[in-house]
Amino acid sequence: MPNRIFLFLVFLSNVLYADLPHEYFIELNLKLSKAINHKNVINEIRKEEFQKFKNTGNEDYLLAFKYASLYFYDLKKNGVQFFITSNEVLKLNNGKYPIITTEANNSIANYLEGFSSEISLKYINEAIANELQYNKKSNLIPHLYHLKGKLYFNLKEYNQALYFFRLALSHYKSSDYLYISSMHNNFGLVFAKQKQYKKSIEEFEKSLSYLPKIQNITEEVLDFKYLVYSNLGEVYYDLSDRKNTLYNWGKVLDYLKLNPQKVNERSALIFNLYHCYSNQSLLRERDDLIIFLKKVYESNIEHNDEFKKVFASILLDYSFKMGNVSDAEFYAQKLNDLNEKNAHLKKEQFAEISNLLNKNIIENVNQKFDYQVERQNRKIFWMSFTFFLIIVIFVATYILLYNKRKKDKQLFVSKNLISEQQKKLMEQDLLIKNEKIKNLHLNLNLKQETEKVFLDKIKKVRKSDAENAEQVLRELYFDMNNLIGIDKKSIGFSDESSAENKQFIKLLSDKYPFLNEQELQFCVYFRLDLSAKEISVLEKITDGSVRVYKSKIKSKLGLKKDESLIEFLKSI
Template sequence: MENKVINILIVLVFSVIFVSCQSSKKEEVNGYFRHINEEVSKLIYQKEKIKELKAREQKKYESTGERKYQISSKYIELFYDFNDTEDKNDEFGLSQIPIVYELLILNNNEYDYITIACNFNLAHQFEHKSPKLSMQFLDEAIKLDEKSGKKYYLPHLYHLKGRLFFNDKKYTQAMIYFKRSLQSLSKTRPNLIYISSMHNNFALCYEKMGRMELAVKETTEASRILESAKDLSPNETAFLVSVKGNMGFYYYQMKNYAEAERLLVQEFTFYADKRDRYHELTVNLGNLFKLYNETNQNNKLKEVIDFGSSIEPQLQAISDKILMNEMIQSYYLKKDDPQSVKSLCRKLVLLHDKNEEKSYQKLTYISDILNSFIIRNIDQKNRHRIDDQKLSNSLMLMMVGSLVIIFGITIFIIRNNNKKEKELAMKEKIILIKNKTILEQDLKRQEEKITNLHLNLNLKIETEKTFLENIRKMKKSKNIDAEQIVTDLFLKINNLIQIDKKNYDLISESSMENKQFIQKLSAKFPSLTNNELKFCVYYKLELSSKEISILENITEGSTRVYKTKIKNKMNIGKEADLNTFLKSI
């Protein structure tokens, strides 16, 4: 039983070690993907260098066959067309969606980093096209990232969830997730722009809630965070300008027109010559239009319209074109120019139709991709299920076969052991019978020896008594034939010698047995003297103290003293029977 428990514990220990090793290996691979992400993120907009990085990972996969390199090479493809879209709502571009789904199928939920990254990417893709679907992907990513405890994307996942609530006009819930994002961000230099962004998001929520003072306060904090840093990157500088532009719009709503104009003009000056910032420029022109229209600064208003009209043909996003033309249309309505208004109306109708058509095409494209992914995913699951079933059946057959073999071997061993045990028991029985017979014979012989010894001792005692009696008579009587008495005494002495010889012969007959007994006794109790060992032989033969005293020519008291000494040396206690103890040796 104890051995079984030990074996079970050993199996459990090895299982824990195996699971621990597997977990450690997955963490190592997740760390590798994180490193790849950091490496490729530095190459944004450098497509050729990104392709070189993919080729490197693909080569590693071909030479080693390790799946992590196959997955990493596919992951790098996500950065080929980064931000390659005319619609700024499509942050990464629709071209990424098929790659993301292929990556999900390839990863098959094996590595958390890839699963989280893919769900995060899809949540971005569907932020405006399907907010509900976006939230599903996002919740899956958040759940997995929180469970891993690694915070691969967690601050940014919270940020995106806050944005979804913001788009849904649930500003209080949005602020909860913006706050979680802020709390999850480590206070490091690379994260300054994200920390500043969270305060800007708080301001956007307060603005929608009509709390302009708090909105200005948060944008001031967002600006302070970036302005406190040195050597701002182009992205950080652009974001700082955008935050101050937002602050200008808040001042406009608070009717602090001078401060609003200062900040909005500052933003316009920054974006005016940057073709990659036309969306921000369009929003800025719209805010300036509202400001100048409300303050009746018609000359400046015309300047805004003229500049907007000049850049309108260069705008790529249809949504930006619509915003720009609506602003221009508002201007001509104010100027009461029906011809220009009609022209702009026709243009806006065409733009809206084009936008709807493009939205429909995108939805169709996305729907086809989703359907394709669902079908492939179902096929993959079915294949895995079939493969798992085949493996399960194989394992079951192997298990059944193993059990049958083990059962057969067990029965054979049990039968063989039973047969051997029976043969051994029979041999032991025969040996016991033989030993019993031998012991009975030895006991009978020993009893006869002891009886003869007793008889000889009695005879010796009687002879000695007669011998002493004759000597007394010689002393008392004066008329005794001396020669006759001497002759009788000689005969009695000779008789005593013969009795002693017989006694010696009786004792020496069992000398081999006594020798073995003395050797055992001496080995067990080395402190016993030779004389005490001899007395032990007498006690084993169950001779009385009187008989021993006669044999050794000592008093009975001396015999008892010897017995006590022997008991003490053997440590068997005064009440124990020495004769019985000696027979057990």
């Protein structure tokens, strides 16, 4: 019964607080990672999780839906929504599933990198601490160290940045060529900021050396390759090495001409390349760049504000140099509008982010408090329930034990009563038998005495004369009647003995079927402890024949010479 109650308790707990297994979110993470470049697949996953939430009401499925949305939203295009969803995921999860805790903190840190590296560090530290606690061999750890290094780089703490970049490199697998290449690119950027240009160039060259090892060069790898060329060109620019600067930046420009949609991502390089051409009086190259920029600007490509600012800034400078004042005024106004728009947008975004962060902090504090209250209430409930359950089990156990003891006591009394009755019956039976044996002995003694008298009187008849013969015969008649009476008194006991002998013969015959009837009868005599002389009188044979039968029977029964046949037969 206690086991059944315990099982019911477990079942009730599972019903009230059913959580999805941690493996569910690990598998979900794997599916989302594989579909990272397929928004339609990710959207289907989101819909499935939301439908599960609608069907079951289990908030873990809502968490799964929100988590899948992080892969669906674009960080650059849907930044605010991405940030809001990341906070919702963090709040819904509330530390329940470690993989979600890490991913949500990492998402927030990535978004906040462009606004505040100090605040972003707080979230990336949470992600790293959580991952180290629950999954030290996680493949995500080197990426987290990488982001932490970037944040220190943004904060101009270059030694710290270098430390975490190296830490990330030590955690990547030897087959992760792109990530290894990325770390050497980061080393080059740090050394460039520290004006260790020789080391910087070596690291950029090392970064490029890993890329040919990557099979199936993807667009992502190509983008990164030309990013390294861009960084390498900047180092040579700082060293005033015109030839190598233009060589590396020229490679990037050629790549952009083949892929004009990538210009948005290389606005800074375009700006630097324009001024490099202008300063070096490379007018033809400068004019070709202007033609290319105008062509890109007038195309159907969607441009971000950063590219628009660079374009307006370059065209403003170019218009002044070409003496075209009206164009210069136009682009100056355009650049001013873009700056104001950008400043206003950043102000709004910063205010929105600040409000969201403050709201998130307050909600987290309230949530932790509510969670503690809920946890305490749940603890009190389960303690009360457990206490009540213990009392019920104790009472039930006591009743069961009491009833069992009561039954055992009644059974014991009944057994004792039966035992006493059986004992009394056995004692009575023994007394009766003893009395019968005593009477039999008395009768036998009396019979023997009567028989002696009977013999003496027969002798008198032989010696007496005819006159006294009639008197003696009358006496003999009287003695004969006495003997018959004694026999009648002994007949009951004889019948009992006869029944007992029959049972003995049956048992002996069943156990030793090789004994014949004569031998079985002799076994009865031996069991009664009759002497050889007594048996010889009963069977009308000699004493020696009786002893021969006895030896033969012992041999058949497998008894040794010194073993007692009488004791053996009595034990049956």
